[in-house]
Amino acid sequence: xxxxxxxxxxxxxxxxxxxxxxxxxxxxxxxxxxxxxxxxxxxxxxxxxxxxxxxxxxxxxxxxxxxxxxxxxxxxxxxxxxxxxxxxxxxxxxxxxxxxxxxxxxxxxxxxxxxxxxxxxxxxxxxxxxxxxxxxxxxxxxxxxxxxxxxxxxxxxxxxxxxxxxxxxxxxxxxxxxxxxxxxxxxxxxxxxxxxxxxxxxxxxxxxxxxxxxxxxxxxxxxxxxxxxxxxxxxxxxxxxxxxxxxxxxxxxxxxxxxxxxxxxxxxxxxxxxxxxxxxxxxxxxxxxxxxxxxxxxxxxxxxxxxxxxxxxxxxxxxxxxxxxxxxxxxxxxxxxxxxxxxxxxxxxxxxxxxxxxxxxxxxxxxxxxxxxxxxxxxxxxxxxxxxxxxxxxxxxxxxxxxxxxxxxxxxxxxx
Amino acid sequence: xxxxxxxxxxxxxxxxxxxxxxxxxxxxxxxxxxxxxxxxxxxxxxxxxxxxxxxxxxxxxxxxxxxxxxxxxxxxxxxxxxxxxxxxxxxxxxxxxxxxxxxxxxxxxxxxxxxxxxxxxxxxxxxxxxxxxxxxxxxxxxxxxxxxxxxxxxxxxxxxxxxxxxxxxxxxxxxxxxxxxxxxxxxxxxxxxxxxxxxxxxxxxxxxxxxxxxxxxxxxxxxxxxxxxxxxx
Ligand SMILES: Nc1ncnc2c1ncn2[C@@H]1O[C@H](COP(=O)(O)OP(=O)(O)O)[C@@H](O)[C@H]1O
Ligand SMILES: [Mg+2]
Numbered sequence: 001x002x003x004x005x006x007x008x009x010x011x012x013x014x015x016x017x018x019x020x021x022x023x024x025x026x027x028x029x030x031x032x033x034x035x036x037x038x039x040x041x042x043x044x045x046x047x048x049x050x051x052x053x054x055x056x057x058x059x060x061x062x063x064x065x066x067x068x069x070x071x072x073x074x075x076x077x078x079x080x081x082x083x084x085x086x087x088x089x090x091x092x093x094x095x096x097x098x099x100x101x102x103x104x105x106x107x108x109x110x111x112x113x114x115x116x117x118x119x120x121x122x123x124x125x126x127x128x129x130x131x132x133x134x135x136x137x138x139x140x141x142x143x144x145x146x147x148x149x150x151x152x153x154x155x156x157x158x159x160x161x162x163x164x165x166x167x168x169x170x171x172x173x174x175x176x177x178x179x180x181x182x183x184x185x186x187x188x189x190x191x192x193x194x195x196x197x198x199x200x201x202x203x204x205x206x207x208x209x210x211x212x213x214x215x216x217x218x219x220x221x222x223x224x225x226x227x228x229x230x231x232x233x234x235x236x237x238x239x240x241x242x243x244x245x246x247x248x249x250x251x252x253x254x255x256x257x258x259x260x261x262x263x264x265x266x267x268x269x270x271x272x273x274x275x276x277x278x279x280x281x282x283x284x285x286x287x288x289x290x291x292x293x294x295x296x297x298x299x300x301x302x303x304x305x306x307x308x309x310x311x312x313x314x315x316x317x318x319x320x321x322x323x324x325x326x327x328x329x330x331x332x333x334x335x336x337x338x339x340x341x342x343x344x345x346x347x348x349x350x351x352x353x354x355x356x357x358x359x360x361x362x363x364x365x366x367x368x369x370x371x372x373x374x375x376x377x378x379x380x381x382x383x384x385x386x387x388x389x390x391x392x393x394x395x396x397x398x399x400x401x402x403x404x405x406x407x408x409x410x411x412x413x414x415x416x
Numbered sequence: 417x418x419x420x421x422x423x424x425x426x427x428x429x430x431x432x433x434x435x436x437x438x439x440x441x442x443x444x445x446x447x448x449x450x451x452x453x454x455x456x457x458x459x460x461x462x463x464x465x466x467x468x469x470x471x472x473x474x475x476x477x478x479x480x481x482x483x484x485x486x487x488x489x490x491x492x493x494x495x496x497x498x499x500x501x502x503x504x505x506x507x508x509x510x511x512x513x514x515x516x517x518x519x520x521x522x523x524x525x526x527x528x529x530x531x532x533x534x535x536x537x538x539x540x541x542x543x544x545x546x547x548x549x550x551x552x553x554x555x556x557x558x559x560x561x562x563x564x565x566x567x568x569x570x571x572x573x574x575x576x577x578x579x580x581x582x583x584x585x586x587x588x589x590x591x592x593x594x595x596x597x598x599x600x601x602x603x604x605x606x607x608x609x610x611x612x613x614x615x616x617x618x619x620x621x622x623x624x625x626x627x628x629x630x631x632x633x634x635x636x637x638x639x640x641x642x643x644x645x646x647x648x649x
Binding site: 001002004005008009011012315316319320321322323324325326327329409 | 494
C-alpha cells in the first residue's frame, strides 16, 4: 500500500514527473543511440575485410598499408616488384594471393587493378563475398567493374564507356583507352563501393604511352597494338594473401618482413584495423562521454525537481511521520520515487531508441553504408539502464537526506 | 494497569526550538488520566502544537520527563519512539490531514501499516474503516473516492476515523474544528466524542476557542500549566 501511495503521489504530480521522465528518456535514448552507432561503426569497420590473412606491401607503417590497400586512402610510397610478388606466390604456405595495383582514378573514385581472384577472395562482414548486381565480371582488357557508389554517383549503367585517368589528379586523362562498364557490384558498405576495378593488364595498358609520369610524345598507341603487347606489370602496390593453415600466418608474416630481395611489410588486417580504430575511435568515445554527461544532467534535473517538490510535500511527510513512519520511510519513499522515475525514463529511452532505429536504419544504411542491427536489448544496454536507475537513486539521496532532516526538525506540525 | 496512573505525564519539562527565534517552554507538571477528555486552551503561538509534538515524541524535551502510557519517551530510540507513537497515539491536525492522492480507505488504513499491534486488533481493515465512516456520518461510498475530492468537514471526520482505527489509547487533536463553520463544528464534535467514548480513548484536544469547553471532562489553560519565554534574537 505504501508503494501504491508512492506511485499515486507520483501521478498526482504527473506533469513535472512526466517532464523529468521525458528528459531522462531522451538522454538515455541519446546515450544508447550513440553507443549503438559506435558499436555499429566499429563492427562494420572491423568487417571491412575478412578472410584475408595477410596484406603485403612495400615497407611503411601498418596503418598506412591498411589505409591505402583496403580503404584506398593515401598512397603507397613504394611498390612491390613483380618478381617479389611471384616469388612469394610460389611459397608453399601461400594458398592464394591477389595482387592490387593502385594509383589511377576515375573522377573522384580510385581505380584498382587486380585479378579475377579478387572477386572470389575479398570478403567482408565475416563471410560475405562480392557479387554483381548488374552485368558480368570483366573478361575483356578494357572492361571495368564498378562499385555501387560509383554507379550511383556517376549514373553509370552496364556498357557505358568510362575513361580512366592516370594519377590521382583529374586533369590528366587517358583519353585514348576508353573502358566499358562490364558489371556493377552489389552494395557492401565497404570501400569497394567506391572503387573502379579493372584487370592488372588494363593498368599496364593505360600506361603504355606514359613514361615516368609524363605523356610520351607522338600519337597514342592504337588499341589493336596494345592488345598485342605483353602487359605483365613490373610492379604492384600490394597483395592480399591467404595461407594454407592459420598456424602459418605468423611464420609467413615474419618471412615476408625479413624478405631479403626487397623491404616488404606484411600485416594482419584484423590487428591493423584495431590499431586504426584506436585512432579513429577516440572521437566516438568522446561522443559517448558527452552523451553520458547528458544523462547525468537529466538525473541532476530530477534531483532539482525532487528538491523543489520537498516544500509542497512537507505536509505529506508530516502525515507519514504522525502515523508512526520513521524518517527513513520518508527517505525510502523519495528514493523509490526517483528509482521509478529513472526506470520510466530508461524504459522510455529504450522505446525511443527502437523507434528511432526503425526509422533511421534504412537512411543510415544508404547514406553511410552503416548497418545498425535492431536486436533485443543486449546485456550492455540493460547495464546502462540499471546504471541510470542506480544513479537516480544515488542522486535522490541528496534531497531525501534533506527531507530526513526537515522531517526531524519539523516535529509533527508543519509550520506554514 | 493501575486506574490512577496517568496515561500522559509531563514533569519538569523544558523544551526550546532550535533556531534564531527563541521559543522556550517549560511545563512543571501536567498529566491526563486514562479515558479523560481534556481541552487545552491557549491563544495562537502559545506553544500548544509544540506540546503535542512533545507528547508525540517527534521532538524531545531538553530536560524533564514526558511519559506516555507509562513509557518515558526519552528512553526510547528514535525508531522505537516512532513505532510507539504509531501504536499509541492517533492524531488529528487542524486541516490537510489526508494524503490527497490516496483514497479515503487508504488514508484510514495508513497508520496500521506502521503499527502491528493496532493492525492485529482489526480483523477486517476495510470493514472496520467502513464502520468508523458510518459512525462518523460519512456515506460508505466515500471510502473509494480520492481524499482530495472530499469537503473539509468530511476530511476532518476521515481523519478521526484514521486516528481511531485499531483503538490507540490516546487521541491528540490539534484545533480540529477551526477550519469548520460553526454548525459543522458541533456536529463534528458530537460524532468525535461518541467514537472516543465508544473506544474508551483518552482525548487531548487543543484549541483557542473557549466555547467548546462544555463537552470536556476538564479544561486547562496553557498559561496554567506552561511557562513560555520568547524573544527575537
Ligand atoms: N518546527 C519549528 N521549528 C522552530 N520553531 C518552531 C517550530 N514550531 C513552532 N516553533 C516556535 O514555537 C512557537 C509556538 O508555536 P506552536 O507550538 O505552533 O503554537 P500554537 O500551536 O499554540 O499556535 C512558534 O511561535 C515558533 O516560534
Ligand atoms: Mg498550533
